[in-house]
Each structure stands twice: as structure tokens, then as C-alpha cells.
Amino acid sequence: MNDIADVQGNILRGYRKPYVRYLILEVADPGAARRWLAASVSGHGDGVPQITPYNWGKDKPDTCFNIGLTYEGLRALGTPSASLAMFPNEFIEGMTARALKLGDVGPSAPDNWPKPFDEPKRIHLIATIYADKKQQLDQVQERALAGGALKKLDTREGCSFEDDAVHFGYRDNIMQPRFEGIHDRERHDDGQPRAPLGTVLLGHKTNLEDLMWRVPQPAALGHNGTFNAFRVLKQDVVGFEDYLDQAASDLLKHKQVDDVLAPGAEAKIGEVLKLKGLTRHGALREVVAANLCGRWRDGTPLALSADTPDPKLVKEKFDYTGESRCPYGAHIRRCNPRGGQIVQRVANNSRRLVRRGVPYGPLYVRTQPRDPGKAEPERGLLGNFIGASLGAQFEAMSCDWLNLGLQDPRITESNDPITGSNDPSASWFDLPLKSGNTIRLRGLPRFVSTRGGAYTFLPSLSAIRFLGSLTT
Amino acid sequence: MPADEGLLDRIVNWLPTTLGFKRVASWILVPYWAHKTPVKPLPGGPHASFQHGDNVQCMMNLIMPLKVKSPIGRAEAALAIAQNKDAIYAGLNNVGTVHFARFVIVGDNICMFSVYDGDFTNYIRDFIATIGQVFNAVVSLVEGGDDVIPCEENVEAFIQWVHERDLYQVPDTPTDFLRDQEALNGDRAVSPVNDDLTLLPRKLVLQLRANPNVSLGSGYRAYPGYSAAQVRERLGLGW
Numbered sequence: 001m002n003d004i005a006d007v008q009g010n011i012l013r014g015y016r017k018p019y020v021r022y023l024i025l026e027v028a029d030p031g032a033a034r035r036w037l038a039a040s041v042s043g044h045g046d047g048v049p050q051i052t053p054y055n056w057g058k059d060k061p062d063t064c065f066n067i068g069l070t071y072e073g074l075r076a077l078g079t080p081s082a083s084l085a086m087f088p089n090e091f092i093e094g095m096t097a098r099a100l101k102l103g104d105v106g107p108s109a110p111d112n113w114p115k116p117f118d119e120p121k122r123i124h125l126i127a128t129i130y131a132d133k134k135q136q137l138d139q140v141q142e143r144a145l146a147g148g149a150l151k152k153l154d155t156r157e158g159c160s161f162e163d164d165a166v167h168f169g170y171r172d173n174i175m176q177p178r179f180e181g182i183h184d185r186e187r188h189d190d191g192q193p194r195a196p197l198g199t200v201l202l203g204h205k206t207n208l209e210d211l212m213w214r215v216p217q218p219a220a221l222g223h224n225g226t227f228n229a230f231r232v233l234k235q236d237v238v239g240f241e242d243y244l245d246q247a248a249s250d251l252l253k254h255k256q257v258d259d260v261l262a263p264g265a266e267a268k269i270g271e272v273l274k275l276k277g278l279t280r281h282g283a284l285r286e287v288v289a290a291n292l293c294g295r296w297r298d299g300t301p302l303a304l305s306a307d308t309p310d311p312k313l314v315k316e317k318f319d320y321t322g323e324s325r326c327p328y329g330a331h332i333r334r335c336n337p338r339g340g341q342i343v344q345r346v347a348n349n350s351r352r353l354v355r356r357g358v359p360y361g362p363l364y365v366r367t368q369p370r371d372p373g374k375a376e377p378e379r380g381l382l383g384n385f386i387g388a389s390l391g392a393q394f395e396a397m398s399c400d401w402l403n404l405g406l407q408d409p410r411i412t413e414s415n416d417p418i419t420g421s422n423d424p425s426a427s428w429f430d431l432p433l434k435s436g437n438t439i440r441l442r443g444l445p446r447f448v449s450t451r452g453g454a455y456t457f458l459p460s461l462s463a464i465r466f467l468g469s470l471t472t
Numbered sequence: 473m474p475a476d477e478g479l480l481d482r483i484v485n486w487l488p489t490t491l492g493f494k495r496v497a498s499w500i501l502v503p504y505w506a507h508k509t510p511v512k513p514l515p516g517g518p519h520a521s522f523q524h525g526d527n528v529q530c531m532m533n534l535i536m537p538l539k540v541k542s543p544i545g546r547a548e549a550a551l552a553i554a555q556n557k558d559a560i561y562a563g564l565n566n567v568g569t570v571h572f573a574r575f576v577i578v579g580d581n582i583c584m585f586s587v588y589d590g591d592f593t594n595y596i597r598d599f600i601a602t603i604g605q606v607f608n609a610v611v612s613l614v615e616g617g618d619d620v621i622p623c624e625e626n627v628e629a630f631i632q633w634v635h636e637r638d639l640y641q642v643p644d645t646p647t648d649f650l651r652d653q654e655a656l657n658g659d660r661a662v663s664p665v666n667d668d669l670t671l672l673p674r675k676l677v678l679q680l681r682a683n684p685n686v687s688l689g690s691g692y693r694a695y696p697g698y699s700a701a702q703v704r705e706r707l708g709l710g711w
């Protein structure tokens with residue numbers, strides 16, 4: 001059934017709009033909220049903002065608008081209990097109940113989440129506005145909230161940086177799964193098998209042969225829907241840069257330092273990364289940053305070029321088969337081991353996620369003098385991790401791969417160096433050398449902490465119509 | 473024993489040690505308590521933890537009552553395992569996170585005990601994806617199994633079904649047991665954990681009434697936890 005025109009936009013293709021605002025909403029009046037949903041897919045553009053569909057037409061709309069519903073939201077709207085019972089457990093329980101699996105412990109624990117995430121049961125609907133200009137966000141928000149069907153609990157807002165940069169200075173948005181039967185001009189061949197549509201849409205074939213996820217019934221509700229883990233991920237940018245400083249200083253003193261950074265390589269690294277007068281210490285910082293991620297900060301994959309970044313290389317197409325110089329524990333290798341050997345052989349390619357994210361907080365400029373007396377503004381990533389099964393994809397990746405490192409005995413017991421719940425007294429990361437030896441970096445603190453989030457169901461347009469037509 | 477213990481105290485302490493009292497209590501007192509304070513069975517499987525050591529070599533203990541409760545039923549179960557031996561080995565190899573899997577017949581139950589690494593749902597899901605047909609063959613012989621097979625088409629329901637049959641792992645410390653009980657009743661948020669140890673025997677009896685088969689502790693290891701792949705790698709067996 002190729003009826004993907006019914007899918008909400010921003011799932012199969014990204015919008016690439018710079019301004020993004022999340023409205024975190026509670027159903028104030030169920031009847032009015034159902035009418036609001038019906039109006040959002042009515043095609044009448046003057047009132048409730050119209051949901052942007054997958055087929056947004058020849059010209060991308062000025063602003064885009066999409067929604068996700070929590071389990072509590074579906075309940076508040078009067079979804080029949082037989083349908084509710086067909087949603088997967090992790091979605092029914094909600095993100096806060098899954099904290100241990102997700103590594104949301106210590107400072108990331110849901111008990112420490114600020115408003116509105118401190119009252120997860122009140123979060124019913126998360127609407128997202130995407131715009132080219134900042135003032136458009138307010139205009140769309142006003143239309144969304146008019147009429148009082150939905151109460152605004154709070155908002156979160158982000159804005160993209162130039163060249164797809166994210167905090168910590170990496171380039172993001174290079175990889176996304178490419179789907180069978182979907183043409184996306186922006187996605188280049190990455191050498192990986194195309195992901196079946198069931199990776200991201202309910203009711204389609206999944207990557208695990210013969211396995212189908214349960215589609216909540218009626219089909220109008222479940223079919224072509226998907227699930228999203230919305231995460232507010234705070235990034236300790238200063239802590240990250242400080243760690244690079246410290247690791248580079250330690251490496252400078254290491255007897256195998258020339259194996260980490262060939263003498264003179266700092267000039268090439270400085271040239272590609274546009275860092276004038278890069279010292280050896282500065283270049284070692286970049287080497288460490290590249291290894292933690294699996295990509296140099298300009299996006300060059302270590303799997304293709306481990307000694308220096310190279311802007312001429314294709315950034316998507318590589319694999320981890322054979323001798324790869326990408327660390328086993330690097331962020332991108334943990335999240336997507338591609339065709340490389342992993343312990344759970346059936347899981348290669350089966351846990352892939354669509355990622356849509358936007359940074360929040362001001363860009364950090366390391367060379368700008370810091371006032372040690374002044375607290376840094378909060379910075380981070382408003383991340384959406386989308387897949388047809390939260391359990392088999394987002395949670396499986398978070399729990400067994402990012403935080404336990406079960407996929408490879410050489411990283412088991414270590415956490416992801418960038419996003420993991422690291423404790424400096426126990427954390428470690430092995431930096432591979434050309435010789436095949438490794439240097440173990442220690443003392444990595446937690447760079448990313450969770451400041452909120454929710455599991456949402458991203459209904460198809462038919463499902464929004466179905467919910468809008470419910471009478472209770 | 474405190475010196476000031478009176479005769480009545482002594483009788484009260486002595487009574488429960490007598491066989492007669494235990495009989496009377498099982499017939500009358502326990503059902504009466506259970507009626508007065510309904511107790512939900514505690515969920516099975518390892519206790520959720522973020523510590524690495526707690527997430528490797530986890531135990532699954534399934535006790536599944538056979539549909540056919542006779543030597544014939546038991547023989548059917550034995551055959552189902554024997555016929556699928558090769559698939560089981562292939563599954564263990566591909567899933568990669570299992571240390572041991574044992575099938576045991578006890579009374580009219582087929583029991584599956586295994587030691588695995590990582591998250592339970594991932595473990596079962598990966599197994600369904602590799603050797604779903606073995607699960608189907610075994611579960612079709614078990615009471616209530618028909619509702620969740622073929623497991624490939626009922627992944628979520630099947631995982632839940634298995635989870636519901638995985639034995640509760642009674643914690644080693646009484647306070648952890650009381651905490652589980654409170655968490656299940658959903659009153660963790662409203663009351664501080666009730667650590668009144670004098671209530672322990674009663675709570676344990678009621679829980680064991682609701683949950684007749686349990687695992688005592690979460691498995692005792694003779695050495696620290698390693699993943700199956702770590703063991704294989706260190707022994708040079710390939711992983």
C-alpha cells in the first residue's frame with residue numbers, strides 16, 4: 001500500500017527551516033480539541049494551522065506545522081480503550097517510566113526535569129512550528145492557541161546554525177536512513193541497504209525479516225503512524241571544550257603522541273577546519289573530538305580519513321568492515337554499526353532512526369573571553385528520534401548500544417563518549433592508533449544531560465481525521 | 473531473648489513454629505489476609521538498574537504449564553526441543569547475548585531458564601527474529617500460548633506474555649522486597665517506603681500466595697559479570 005501521501009511531513013524528508021518552536025500542550029476541552037484536530041487537516045488555511053503533509057506540493061510552505069500525541073493525549077481526546085490497549089507498552093508507560101533504560105539517571109533523572117516535563121501526565125500534544133523567519137513562529141502559535149481547545153504548558157525553541165553545525169562544534173544532519181521507494185534528492189548513496197518503510201511507518205515491512213509491529217486499530221488510526229522520542233538534551237559545551245583541552249595536554253605528554261598526530265599534520269587539520277595558526281595541542285583537541293564522534297568536526301568520517309579531515313571525501317559512504325580506524329566506541333559507530341561486526345548479528349541495520357533536531361541556546365564561540373563569574377546560558381539539542389518501534393529502535397539503541405556497549409566486547413562497560421551517562425571516575429574511551437594499539441582516555445564527564453522529553457505518536461493525516469471525528 | 477518476655481509473648485512466638493499452627497494458618501489465616509489485603513503478583517525479571525554489572529548475565533526463568541498434562545504432553549515438549557536443537561544453536565550464535573539456555577521439565581511444566589546480557593525485550597525480540605519458529609513450537613504446547621503465536625506477527629504481545637511468565641526475583645534484602653511491593657502499589661510517591669520489618673513475613677507469605685513460583689535472588693555469580701561476547705573474546709573463541 002503506497003499511500004504515503006497520508007504521512008505527516010518531516011518524517012520521510014526534512015524541512016530544513018531554521019526556526020523551530022515546540023508547543024507543549026494540554027487538552028483543555030476534549031470536544032474543542034477534536035474539532036481543532038479536524039480543522040488542522042481541513043484544508044482551510046485561515047484558522048487552525050494546517051498540518052504539513054509529506055506531499056507539501058511544488059513549493060515548500062513558508063511555515064510548517066506538525067503534531068505528536070502522547071498516550072495521555074490520546075486518552076484525553078477520547079480514543080476508544082480497545083485502540084489505546086494496542087499501543088506498545090513503552091509508549092503507554094511514557095518516557096519517564098523508562099528512565100533507567102535511557103540512562104536518565106542522576107542529573108538527567110525525570111525528578112530533576114523542569115516545567116512542563118515535571119508533570120508528564122499533563123503533556124498531551126506537542127505541536128511543532130517550523131519557519132523561515134522568527135516572527136512567523138508567533139503568528140502560527142497564536143492561531144494554534146486561539147479558541148482555547150488546547151492549553152499551552154510551555155514552549156521550547158531552537159534555531160539552526162550555519163552549515164548544519166550543532167553545539168560541540170560538529171556538523172550534523174549528514175546521515176538519515178534512505179527508504180525503499182522514497183526519493184530524496186538531498187540524500188546521497190551511503191552504501192547501506194535502503195531501509196524498508198516499516199523502519200519508520202506502522203503497517204509496512206520492517207527490517208527484521210517476517211516481523212511486523214502491531215498497528216493500533218482501526219487502521220485509520222494506526223496505519224502510517226510512527227513514534228517519536230522527543231528529547232531536550234542539554235549540552236555542557238564548556239565542559240566538553242575543557243575535556244578536549246585536558247585530553248590534548250595528556251596526549252602531548254604521551255610517548256606515542258606522534259602515532260596519534262603525525263608531526264606537521266596540524267597544518268592540514270588547521271587548514272581544513274579553518275583554524276588559523278593551529279598548534280599541536282590545538283590539533284590534538286581536534287583529533288580527540290573526531291574520535292569521540294567518529295567524524296571530524298567538518299563531518300569527514302574517520303572510517304575514511306583518520307589522520308586529517310578531508311573536504312573532498314563523500315561524507316556518507318563508508319563501512320566498518322575490515323580494518324577501520326573509526327573507534328568502536330565512537331558515537332556514530334555505536335548508533336549505526338552499519339555492516340561492521342556486532343555481537344547481536346540480527347540487529348545490524350534494524351535499529352535505525354530518523355533524526356530531526358535543532359540546537360537551542362546561543363552559539364558558543366571558544367575564542368571569546370569568558371566571564372568566570374557569569375553562568376553560561378543553557379545550550380543543547382531539541383532532538384526527535386523517530387522510528388516505528390520505540391522499543392526496538394530508540395530504546396534498544398540507547399540502552400544496549402549507547403550505554404552498555406554490548407555490541408562489541410571491546411567497548412562493553414563503557415558509555416557513549418558524547419551522549420552517555422558518564423561518570424569521570426569510571427569512564428573510558430579507547431583511541432585507536434595506526435599501529436593497532438590504543439590509548440585509553442579516562443575521566444570523561446557527562447557532557448549531555450536530559451532536561452525533558454516525551455514519547456509521542458505521530459499520527460497520519462487519516463488518523464488526525466479519525467481522532468477529530470470521535471464522539472464520546 | 474529479652475528477659476522480661478511474658479508467657480503470652482512466648483506463646484505467640486512459639487505458635488508459628490508448630491506444624492499444626494502452620495496448617496491452620498495456610499487454610500484459614502492466609503486466605504483471610506489475602507482477602508483483606510489483595511496483593512498483586514510482583515513483575516518478573518531482573519530489577520531495573522543502570523549499573524553495568526547488573527545488566528550482564530541476567531536471568532530469565534520461565535515456568536510454563538503444558539496444555540497436555542500427562543507423559544504424552546511432556547514427551548511432546550521434549551520432542552519439540554530435540555527437533556529444534558540446531559535452530560537453537562543457530563539462534564544463540566546470532567543473538568550473541570546469551571550465555572546459557574536450559575529447557576527443563578518439572579511436573580507438567582516446561583521450564584526455560586536462560587542467562588542473557590542487556591535488555592530483556594531486545595533479547596526476546598532478537599530471538600523472535602532469528603528462531604521465532606522454535607518459540608512457536610514450544611509455546612503452542614503451553615497453556616495460553618495460542619494467543620501469541622506466531623510470535624513474528626505478535627511481537628509486542630509475545631514479549632509481554634513471556635515477561636509475565638518470567639519469575640519474580642525476590643531481592644536478597646528485606647527492604648528491597650518491601651520497596652518492590654510499595655512500588656507496585658503505586659504509593660512510592662505518596663508515602664516514604666514502609667520499612668517496617670515486622671510486616672515482612674506477612675507480606676512475603678501474601679506475595680508467595682499470589683506468585684507461587686519465584687526466583688530467590690537474581691542468581692549468585694562466582695565471579696564478576698561479563699557479557700557472553702567478552703568471555704568469548706577473552707578466551708579467543710571469536711564473538
Ligand code: HEM
Pocket residue numbers: 166167168170171172173174175176233234235293295331332333335336353355380381385394397398402418419448
Ligand atoms: C546532544 C546530543 C547529541 C549530539 C551532540 C549528537 C551528535 C551527532 C553527530 C555530530 C552526528 C554525526 C552527523 C551525522 O552522521 O549525521 C550524529 C549522528 C548520529 N546520532 Fe547523534 N548526537 C546526540 C545524541 C544522539 C542520541 C541521543 C542518539 C540516539 C539515541 C543519536 C543517534 C545518532 C545517529 C543514529 C546518528 C547517525 C549515525 C549514522 O547513521 O552513521 N544521537 N550525532
